[in-house]
Amino acid sequence: MRTSSTSLLYLLYFIRLLKIDFPAVEPSTTLPLSNGHTNMLNVHLVPHTHDDVGWLKTVDQYYYGDRNDIQHAGVQYILDSVVDQLLKNPDRRFIYVETAFFYRWWKRQSPSMQQTVRQLVDEGRLEFVNGGWCMSDEATTHYSAVIDQMTMGLRFLNETFGACGRPRVAWHIDPFGHAREHASMFAQMGYDGFFFGRLDYQDRTHRMVQLEQELLWRASDSLPPPTADLFTGILPNGYNPPEGFCWDQSCDDPPIRDDPDLEDYNVNDVVSRFLGIAKAQVRRTNHIIMTMGSDFQYENANLWYKNLDKLILYVNALQANGSKVNVLYSTPSCYLQELHRANLTWALKTDDFFPYADSDHDFWTGYFTSRPALKRYERISNSNLQVTCNQLEVLAGPASRTGPFGEGEKKAMAVAQHHDAVSGTEKQHVANDYARRLANGWQRCQVLVSNSLAALSASSAKRIYCDNLNISVCPLTESSRKFAVTVYNPLARPVSWAVRLPVNGSNPDDPFPTMCLVQVVPVSAATRGVRRNRGFAVNELVFQVQAPPLGYSTYSVSLLQNGPPPASMKPRHPAAIQNEYLRVTFDPDTGLLSSLANLETKQSIKLTQNFYWYNASDGNNTESNQPSGAYIFRPNSSTPFIISQTAKTETVQTSVVQEVRQWFSPWVSQVVRLYAGSRALELEWTVGPLPIDDSLGKEVITRLDTSIQTAEVFYTDSNGREVLRRKKDFRPTWTLKQSEPIAGNYYPINSRAFIKDDADQLTVVTDRSQGGGSIHNGSLEIMLHRRLLYDDVRGVAEPLNETSHIFPDGLVVRGRLLLSLERPPVAADTHRLIAQEMVLQPLLTFTDGDLNPNTRLEVRGFSGLQAALPPAVHLLTLTQWDQDLVLLRLEHQFQSWESKVSSQPVTVSLQVRDETPVLKTFQDISPWEVTLRPMEIRTFLLRVVLR
Known part of the structure; x- marks a missing residue:
């Protein structure tokens, strides 16, 4: 081992355990007093602004106040103005949420201003809530990316303001539905x-009606209470001020005119209306909360505070005449403290808050799928930027940190978690900006990856990255006769x-390090079409690689120009394809799937699959004028149009891979x-450009119809972690009056969904966040792509009609679904691991010619672990924290009820010794052994000592 690099094996040998920071902590007992009165109705006024980290304008445009022709908003001026007014x-x-914006502002302040702000924070007059880099979406984000963006924001606040800057309240006032896993994470974060x-x-x-707008959310069925219990409050007026009480420059409500000698004195009217609103608010205690602010408000904070000062003055003045209403400036944490003091028992909730509708026909379930290409790019970026880059920086040590890179890639990923980013609910130019930031971050990350692999392999060969392999484009492999591929x-x-x-060759010659199954197959017509002259390869080299845990293997490939020909394509409907584990049959007349069998368990189900499209509502119908848009899914009919009853097929059958290539239409x-x-069947779908020459918006789904008896029940994951039960036309805690039989039964699918009965479970693993539902018994449908011609009147003000310079006629999207068939009691052991591999795919890098042409030393493989972790344990985070500190997170990735084997507690030994990590069922017995129970995450800071 070179002294300039450190594998986890050695890292864990030379560590000193510093702290464990992720388990839940007891509720704070040091919150500031709210100065409420015990015998009065206390109205907590919470001045706030909601600053989207990109939506109608880009992040930069919002911060600087640029492009006010789109939306008048300038975050830097908001913070300038608020601080000035707090001092008076x-x-x-005032509360502030979006650390991404505050960080920018803070870095541009003078030392004296920074000290002033610290004083405001210390005194509790400026309070941070939520504290993440952004206010993340809850439907389309993966939990690992959410944890990373929260870590980034909270770390900055802690390092800048210490304990007084620590947010005590999670604040998600704008996301469009709320995931149980988010509540679980917030609870575990303390x-x-x-x-x-x-x-x-x-x-x-x-x-x-039930006085249950405030409740206890038990956000895990695996973690023992109160680990994932979180008090949850639903704000009475969304996040806007009460009607008639908006005093921002963007509002039209009249100010408080309190000079009796001037015209239009209105104090009595304002106070009377305010008291009426306060007394009418549903409550269980003598404390209520009112949000005083909204989107990008307080750019001129003097308008708000001058009127709020007067409101408090004149309402409280009535106490001298017997009024029992007390108004005060407050924060969510102060309000929460008063509720805690009330010592009440609150309603319990164990499910989630999906789907969200704001009216009879307005279900916000379209954004589960909106901008599917961006959703996939975000998922790939999470694997590349947040995981691979971070791990390799630790494994290679200081040698990795030379070159033009910094925090840009982490900030790009953090911003992408925003509820108008990966959700797909932004304007097109903003979506382009998110993608550009991710691309720039990946370019910087490539420098680190190259440095790390060079240090670990003792090779200075130039690393090449091919980011378009999904459409069979890689200039190096297309043109080089000999190259090496490293799989991390x-x-x-x-x-x-x-x-x-x-x-462009035929058969490979002598892949290194060992012979493996290799085959050359022709590139499909669909791939040639979607790459649109960006590549010229006629064949694909297909082979299986083996990669060690937290490490890499390198394979050398030589192509023969006159070797055996590629596998041939046969233009016919196949009877079946199968391997050691699965058998798939096709209907001989239609070319469609007809059954799926698990050869190990000797189970078989009928399975048909096809593609359909819903006609997106344009708003012109008798029930409602609501159209489909970026947020809202609203089909004109509950019956989708089938794209084709049959599929034209070609088959490729080799010892490495068997393929049935299906064509349903020119665009599917x-x-x-x-x-x-x-153990999984892959469905690689290509959809687009969706035709709109008929003036009809289209929402394309694939539907799997099976013989499984589901009783209209199916299951989806929550942010990639725990699984929740769903039932058609049903909500667990209230009686649903269903008005949209399709859109009202769609749920977010972040990584997997399944249907099951007593005998069979069919699991579908997705490669990005998508929306789906089980509309029919034994059926599971997933929305793949959307192209719409109308805006849904939720603020974006443009239809979701994606094009690009490559696809001016409409976006083409390609993705993968993985299907597994198992017995229900053991299915989780398979689909959890398949889903994990889909989220964190190996990273490929290439070198032209020999990997090490100028030296005899050539390291062909590397692992950062002495032994693999047990299947139930996932290495969630390994990242450099400081110069000599490393952040390590381990998680148990099974729920308590999922598996007889994998749902047991696991003890992992971090100490370097001869035996592998052991499985135990008791408490930690030393700092070297970490016990994880189902769904538990443990976080450590490790000090690295190099020698």
């Missing part, structure tokens, strides 16, 4: 409470992975693919 009255309070604004209109009505595995267990590389095709040794 010690009673005033938050005292969680407040949000958007709630299904029927659910809100029910909770108002970010998982803490070994993986077997099928690699497909575009080539698919490859049904089964690799040797795989």
